[in-house]
Amino acid sequence: MHVVITGAGGFLGNRLARALAERGRLRGAPITALTMADLSAPEPVAAPFPVRSRACGVAQRDQVDALLSDGAEVIFHLAAIVSGQAEAEFDLGMAVNLTGSLNLFQAARALGTCPVVVFTSSIAVYGGEAPDPITDTVLLNPQTSYGAQKAAAEMILTDMSRRGFIDGRGLRLPSITIRPGRPNRAASSFMSSIFREPLQGQEAVCPVPPDYVLWALSPRRCIENLIHGAELPGQAFGPNRCLALPGRSYTIGEMVEAMRRVAGEAPVRLIRWEVDPELMRIVADWRGRFAVEKALRLGFVRDESFEDNVRQFLSEELGRG
Amino acid sequence: MHVVITGAGGFLGNRLARALAERGRLRGAPITALTMADLSAPEPVAAPFPVRSRACGVAQRDQVDALLSDGAEVIFHLAAIVSGQAEAEFDLGMAVNLTGSLNLFQAARALGTCPVVVFTSSIAVYGGEAPDPITDTVLLNPQTSYGAQKAAAEMILTDMSRRGFIDGRGLRLPSITIRPGRPNRAASSFMSSIFREPLQGQEAVCPVPPDYVLWALSPRRCIENLIHGAELPGQAFGPNRCLALPGRSYTIGEMVEAMRRVAGEAPVRLIRWEVDPELMRIVADWRGRFAVEKALRLGFVRDESFEDNVRQFLSEELGRG
Numbered sequence: 001m002h003v004v005i006t007g008a009g010g011f012l013g014n015r016l017a018r019a020l021a022e023r024g025r026l027r028g029a030p031i032t033a034l035t036m037a038d039l040s041a042p043e044p045v046a047a048p049f050p051v052r053s054r055a056c057g058v059a060q061r062d063q064v065d066a067l068l069s070d071g072a073e074v075i076f077h078l079a080a081i082v083s084g085q086a087e088a089e090f091d092l093g094m095a096v097n098l099t100g101s102l103n104l105f106q107a108a109r110a111l112g113t114c115p116v117v118v119f120t121s122s123i124a125v126y127g128g129e130a131p132d133p134i135t136d137t138v139l140l141n142p143q144t145s146y147g148a149q150k151a152a153a154e155m156i157l158t159d160m161s162r163r164g165f166i167d168g169r170g171l172r173l174p175s176i177t178i179r180p181g182r183p184n185r186a187a188s189s190f191m192s193s194i195f196r197e198p199l200q201g202q203e204a205v206c207p208v209p210p211d212y213v214l215w216a217l218s219p220r221r222c223i224e225n226l227i228h229g230a231e232l233p234g235q236a237f238g239p240n241r242c243l244a245l246p247g248r249s250y251t252i253g254e255m256v257e258a259m260r261r262v263a264g265e266a267p268v269r270l271i272r273w274e275v276d277p278e279l280m281r282i283v284a285d286w287r288g289r290f291a292v293e294k295a296l297r298l299g300f301v302r303d304e305s306f307e308d309n310v311r312q313f314l315s316e317e318l319g320r321g
Numbered sequence: 322m323h324v325v326i327t328g329a330g331g332f333l334g335n336r337l338a339r340a341l342a343e344r345g346r347l348r349g350a351p352i353t354a355l356t357m358a359d360l361s362a363p364e365p366v367a368a369p370f371p372v373r374s375r376a377c378g379v380a381q382r383d384q385v386d387a388l389l390s391d392g393a394e395v396i397f398h399l400a401a402i403v404s405g406q407a408e409a410e411f412d413l414g415m416a417v418n419l420t421g422s423l424n425l426f427q428a429a430r431a432l433g434t435c436p437v438v439v440f441t442s443s444i445a446v447y448g449g450e451a452p453d454p455i456t457d458t459v460l461l462n463p464q465t466s467y468g469a470q471k472a473a474a475e476m477i478l479t480d481m482s483r484r485g486f487i488d489g490r491g492l493r494l495p496s497i498t499i500r501p502g503r504p505n506r507a508a509s510s511f512m513s514s515i516f517r518e519p520l521q522g523q524e525a526v527c528p529v530p531p532d533y534v535l536w537a538l539s540p541r542r543c544i545e546n547l548i549h550g551a552e553l554p555g556q557a558f559g560p561n562r563c564l565a566l567p568g569r570s571y572t573i574g575e576m577v578e579a580m581r582r583v584a585g586e587a588p589v590r591l592i593r594w595e596v597d598p599e600l601m602r603i604v605a606d607w608r609g610r611f612a613v614e615k616a617l618r619l620g621f622v623r624d625e626s627f628e629d630n631v632r633q634f635l636s637e638e639l640g641r642g
Contacts, residue, residue, distance in 0.1 A: 090484065090486075094423075094477075098477070102415075127560070128559070128560030128561050129457065129458055129559065129560055129561045130458060131458055136450065136460075137450055137451060137452055137459055137460050138458055138459065138460060139457075139458050139459060139460050139461065139561070140460065140461065140476070141479070141560060141561045142476065142479075142480065143483065143560060144480075145480050145484065148476045148477055148479065148480035149476075149477075149480075151473075151476045152472075152473040152474075152476040152477055153473075155461070155463065155469045155470075155472045155473040155476070156415075156419070156469060156470075156473055158462070158463075158469065159463065159465075159466050159469035159470075162464065163411065163466065165411075238449070238450065239448070239449030239450055239462060239464060239606075240449050240450045240460070240462045285560075
C-alpha cells in the first residue's frame with residue numbers, strides 16, 4: 001500500500017502523514033511507503049515504513065506524472081492555493097486548484113490501476129442562490145474563485161470515478177479550527193487565530209462580528225474523516241463522489257464563550273473586535289448551517305462541542321492538561 | 322457591435338447567425354460585424370453587415386486568441402463535443418468542452434472590455450442525486466462526461482463574471498427538437514430523428530420506450546432564448562450566471578400523439594420501437610421535469626405545445642403550410 005499526499009508541507013498534510021504513520025495500515029493493508037509532496041519537499045515524518053519527500057508543483061503535469069511514477073494505491077490531494085490568495089491571484093488559483101487537480105486526476109488515471117483519490121474540497125463551494133441550511137442536494141454556487149475552482153474540479157472527480165478512471169472521493173472541509181502555527185492567506189485564517197493567539201497570551205483581531213456563524217471541525221476529526229474517506233468503498237458514495245463533511249454550527253460569540261469556559265477570562269480579553277470589510281466581503285456568504293445526512297450515514301464524524309476543540313488544541317499543540 | 326459565434330457551423334449556430342442577420346441589432350446597437358467560427362470555416366450567412374468565417378479549434382488557446390483578435394462585444398460560445406462523442410472520447414470532450422470553454426473565457430477576459438459571453442450549457446448537468454423535479458436550487462450532478470464538462474465550465478463562467486472579467490450567461494439547453502439535417506452523435510439525436518425522418522416519409526428507430534420523459538424546446542424558441550440571454554443585463558442573473566432554460570415536459574408517447582394530430586397516421590407508422598440499452602444507459606438519468614422559475618422571471622420563453630414544434634418543422638424546414 002503506497003500512499004501519496006500532496007500539500008504534505010501544510011498543517012493538515014503533515015498531520016495526516018503523522019496519523020498514517022501511527023496507524024501503519026490503510027484499506028486493510030499495511031502501508032509500505034508514503035510519499036509526501038509539496039511545492040518544496042516537506043520534512044518527512046517518522047514512520048515504521050519508508051517516507052519519501054518530493055518537490056512537486058501540481059500545476060505542471062510532468063511534475064505530477066513524476067510524482068506518481070512509482071505508482072500509488074491511495075492519493076490524498078490536499079495541495080491548493082487558499083481562498084484569500086486565490087482571490088488575489090486568479091490565474092495562480094486556476095493553475096493550482098483547477099488545472100493542478102485535473103493534472104493529479106489524469107496522472108492517477110494514467111496509472112491504469114484506478115487508485116483511490118481523496119480530494120479536499122471546501123464548503124466555499126456553497127453560497128449565492130443556495131438555500132439555508134445547506135443540504136446534500138442544494139446547488140454549488142461559490143462566491144469566491146477558490147470555491148469555484150474546487151467546485152469545477154469536483155465535477156470532473158465524480159465523472160472520472162463514474163468512468164472507472166480513478167476512485168475519487170471529494171470531501172468539503174468545514175472551517176478547521178483551532179489550527180496551530182501562523183496565520184495564512186486563507187480568509188478563514190482568523191477562525192483559528194482568535195483562539196490560538198490568546199490561548200498563548202497574545203492579542204488577536206477578530207475581523208467579523210460575534211454573530212457570524214461558521215461550520216467548524218477540529219483538526220483531529222478532520223484527519224479522521226480524511227482517512228475514513230479513503231477507507232470507504234467508492235460505491236458507498238453513490239452517483240455523487242463529493243459531499244460536505246460534518247461539522248458544528250457556532251457563532252463566533254459562542255466559540256469565544258466556549259474558550260472562556262475552558263480557559264478562563266484572560267484569553268477572551270486578548271481578542272480585539274475590529275470588522276474588516278474586505279475580508280467580510282469574502283466570508284459573508286460562506287455558509288454556517290448544514291444538514292449533512294449523507295456524510296453522517298457514511299460514518300464521517302464531528303466534534304461534541306467547541307470546548308473539545310479548545311481542549312484538543314491545549315493538549316495536542318501546547319502540551320497543557 | 323461585433324458578434325462572434327463559435328460552433329457556427331452547427332445547426333443552432335447557423336440558425337443563430339441567420340436570426341442575428343434578420344434582426345440587425347443586439348443590445349440596443351446595430352451589429353457591425355459577425356464572425357462565424359467552427360473547426361472548419363463555416364458557410365457565412367447572408368446579412369446586412371460583414372460576415373466573416375473563421376476556422377478555430379477552441380481547444381487551442383492561440384486559435385481562440387486569434388479568433389478574438391479584432392475584439393468582440395458579444396460572444397456566443399456554442400462549440401462543443403456532443404454527449405455521445407464525449408462519452409466515447411473522454412479526452413476530446415475534456416479538451417473542447419472544458420479546456421476549450423476556459424480558453425474562450427480567458428481570451429474574452431484578455432480583451433479587457435468585459436464582453437458578453439453566452440455559453441450553451443445543457444440539462445445534462447443534472448442527474449444522480451438531484452431530486453425530481455429539477456428546480457433552480459438543486460445540485461448539478463451530471464452522469465455523463467459531457468454534462469460534467471459543461472458543469473465545470475459553468476462554475477468558472479459565473480466566477481469570472483463575478484470578478485468582472487467577462488459578462489457571462491450560461492444557458493442550460495433542453496433537448497432541442499425537431500432539428501433538421503442528419504442524426505449526429507448526441508445521445509439526444511433520436512429526439513429529433515423519430516419525427517424528422519417519418520415526416521419526410523422515412524423510417525426511424527425510437528431507442529427509448531414511449532413513457533420516456535423529456536424536457537423539450539423548439540429550435541425557434543431556443544434561438545430566441547440565446548438572443549434574450551445576450552440582451553439581458555448581466556446583473557439580472559444575480560449570483561449565479563447559469564440557469565436551465567424553459568421547455569416543456571412530454572413523454573415520447575405524447576410527442577408521437579402530437580405528431581399524429583398534426584400530420585396524421587402515416588408518419589407515426591414509420592417509427593420502429595427498439596430499445597437501445599447502451600443509449601438508455603446515457604439518457605436514462607437525464608431529467609424531464611423542471612421548475613424553471615428564474616428563467617421565466619427573466620423573460621425566457623417556451624413553446625405552447627409539441628404540435629407547435631411539429632408545425633414549425635413542417636413550415637420552416639420542409640416548406641409545408
